[in-house]
Amino acid sequence: QVQLVESGGGVVQPRGSLRVSCVASGFTFSSFGMHWVRQAPGKGLEWVALIRYDGTKKQYADSVKGRFTISRDNSKNTLYLQMDSLRAEDSAIYFCAKSPRYYYDSSGHFDHWGQGTLVTVSS
Amino acid sequence: QSTLTQPPSVSGSPGQSVSISCTGTSGDVGYYNRVSWYQQPPGTAPKLILYDVTDRPSGVPDRFSGSKSGNTASLTISGLQAEDESDYYCGSYTSRGTWVFGGGTKLTVL
Numbered sequence: 342q343v344q345l346v347e348s349g350g351g352v353v354q355p356r357g358s359l360r361v362s363c364v365a366s367g368f369t370f371s372s373f374g375m376h377w378v379r380q381a382p383g384k385g386l387e388w389v390a391l392i393r394y395d396g397t398k399k400q401y402a403d404s405v406k407g408r409f410t411i412s413r414d415n416s417k418n419t420l421y422l423q424m425d426s427l428r429a430e431d432s433a434i435y436f437c438a439k440s441p442r443y444y445y446d447s448s449g450h451f452d453h454w455g456q457g458t459l460v461t462v463s464s
Numbered sequence: 465q466s467t468l469t470q471p472p473s474v475s476g477s478p479g480q481s482v483s484i485s486c487t488g489t490s491g492d493v494g495y496y497n498r499v500s501w502y503q504q505p506p507g508t509a510p511k512l513i514l515y516d517v518t519d520r521p522s523g524v525p526d527r528f529s530g531s532k533s534g535n536t537a538s539l540t541i542s543g544l545q546a547e548d549e550s551d552y553y554c555g556s557y558t559s560r561g562t563w564v565f566g567g568g569t570k571l572t573v574l
Contacts, residue, residue, distance in 0.1 A: 376563070378510075385467060386502075386510065386553050388563035400561060436509060449498025449557035450515040457509060 343367040343453040345437050350458030357427050361458050363420040363437030371395070371415035374440035376451060377422045379433035389435070390422065393446055405431075427462045434459050468493065468554055468566035475572040481542040484569045486554035487535060492564055494535035498557035501530060501539045504568075505550045514539065541571070549573045 349361035363375070377389040390411040391400045399411050410423040420437050435458050438451035469487040476482040486493065486501075493499055497517045502510035512521055514530040517537060527542045537556075541548055554566040 378565075385567040386555070386565040387467075388555075388565065391563075402562065441515070447498075447557060447561070448515075449496060449563075450500035450512055450555065451510075452512050452515075452521065454509040454511070 343439065345439065345453060345455030347435065347437055347455045347458035350435065350460045352461045352463060353427055354464050355428060355462055357462070358423070358425045359427065359460060360421055360423045361435050361460065363455055365418045365420065365437075365439070368439070370413075370418040372443045374446050375413060375420045376438045376440065377411060377420075378436045378438050378451070378454075379431075380436070380457070381430075381433040384433075387433075391440075391446065392420070394440075394444055398446060424460070427460075429462050432460060432462045468556060468564055470552075470554060470566035470569045472567070473570045473572065475574055476541075476544045477574045478544055478546060480544050481540060482544060482571065483538050483540045484552055484554075484571070486537045486539070486556075486566050488537075488556055488564070489535055491560070492535075492556040492558040493532065493537050495559045496557055497532065499530070499532060499537040500555045501528075502553045502555065503550045504553060510553060544573055546573050 344366045347363045353359045392411045408426045412421045437455045439453040441452040499517045501514040503513050504510045517532045518530045529540050552569045
């Protein structure tokens with residue numbers, strides 16, 4: 342069955358950097374687009390970024406554009422989110438989520454989610 | 465990015481039906497039939513329960529149904545059960561090629 346396991350969260354100072362990872366199993370990782378979605382404590386969901394199945398297209402929310410970079414290593418079945426210039430408002434649980442269709446970026450939903458990794462930006 | 469508008473809370477008794485609305489704009493909910501709903505019990509990951517407005521993933525009971533009119537989508541849960549108590553989020557693909565979620569609705573089963 343599909344499994345997505347995030348790691349790499351922790352406490353980082355404002356203006357610092359952190360990279361979180363998501364290891365995928367149970368499906369052909371290299372055939373599906375992948376997303377990062379975050380949730381601040383006690384708040385709603387916020388889409389962060391998409392990467393196409395082959396890494397050739399990346400899209401970002403305005404709130405993170407220019408500071409965050411999504412990437413993937415299909416040989417390791419792993420998705421990454423490099424977060425730079427972190428702010429207090431970036432504190433959240435970061436979930437990786439899978440697109441539902443092969444080789445297609447524009448599905449409206451996410452069919453599987455990881456359990457998330459908590460990132461706290463604080464001095 | 466703006467969020468879709470959901471009521472903060474709804475409630476109902478076992479066996480009753482409840483509906484949760486999700487209001488967006490002509491650039492998201494009204495633009496495509498790519499509205500989805502997620503169930504998220506506290507401390508867990510979101511779980512997809514409806515997609516493309518009305519479609520259910522396998523394993524989701526048919527007590528969960530969806531609809532859309534203009535810029536507003538709705539989730540209806542019929543035959544309410546105690547296990548349905550959870551947070552619910554709507555989501556939509558947008559005309560900008562991004563994704564947006566609602567602020568979430570807490571469902572209480574009385």
